Amino acid sequence: MSLADSRPRPVGPARGRPRSEAVERAILEGVMKLLEEGVPLAELSIERIARTAGVGKATIYRRWSGKEELFVDVMRAAEPPDPVLPGISMRGDLVALLETLRQRGLASRSSVILHNVYAQMKSSPKIWAAYHASVITPRRVLAMEVLRRGQRSGELRPDIDPELANDLFIGPMLVRTVMRPDADLPEGLAEEIVDTVLAGLRPVSSTAS
Incomplete structure (x- = not known):
């Protein structure tokens, strides 16, 4: 697998000489x-x-x-690069975030190396903790920001716990990419998950019967 076109983001501050x-x-x-x-x-x-x-x-x-x-x-x-969020709507940003997870799932399935390394990382507490702190946690923080912005804009009910909402959106994609390696990951899955969950979390119109 070639990494020639990929650039990792530094985990910590730069040290020593300028990076090459x-x-x-x-x-x-x-x-x-x-x-x-x-x-x-x-x-x-x-x-x-x-x-x-x-x-x-x-x-x-x-x-x-x-x-x-x-x-x-x-x-x-x-891995696929972190998404650039459209920033136009909560729905659009959530779809972009879940699409990244779908792409990661496809990459892991197509690469025996990646699959094995993920498994090895989890067996090493130090490596897994470093990966969690520098990769997983920032992505969760980003998702929480999207959901809170959705509450402020009226796209998400104000009584919904953003932590729970995040799990409701992210959970189905993680189940398919991690816990069900034989599950389909078709194009449009991110949109389907977001729209299905949003159907129960959008504010209810006061004029609805």
């Missing part, structure tokens, strides 16, 4: 090459990664504090 995109790509490609060869995450040392990427260990440590940070950036680069 070519060097970072070489390091990320080096990690993915080792994973494709079947090397488990637990056996990937910084020294081995540096040797594969053709750089010194210090070059890696100037960019990442350790393996955990580096692996998170590798996974970010291998």
Whole structure:
């Protein structure tokens, strides 16, 4: 899998010398090459990664504090990019967020490497915690902002708990992409989920019978 066109977003502040995109790509490609060869995450040392990427260990440590940070950036680069939200309506933004999850599910299914790495990450508390903090949590925060904005604009009932609403929207897509690997992920699924959930969460018109 090529990461040449992907750019991870840094997890922490920049350190040391100015970043070189070519060097970072070489390091990320080096990690993915080792994973494709079947090397488990637990056996990937910084020294081995540096040797594969053709750089010194210090070059890696100037960019990442350790393996955990580096692996998170590798996974970010291998995933579909975070969506640019239309910002026109709550519905449109929710559809964009769920479509990203659908694309991630398709990518995981088409790549045995990604599937195996996700499983390995969950067995490593430090790596999973780093991935959760830098990838999953920001996405949840973004979804919560969309829902709260929807309440302010009248698209979502004010009595609905945004945390619960977020789970209602995201849950069906996660079930299909994570818990049901044989489930269909057709185009239009994001729209179908959002519209089905919204049917029960939109404000009820006072003139309705």
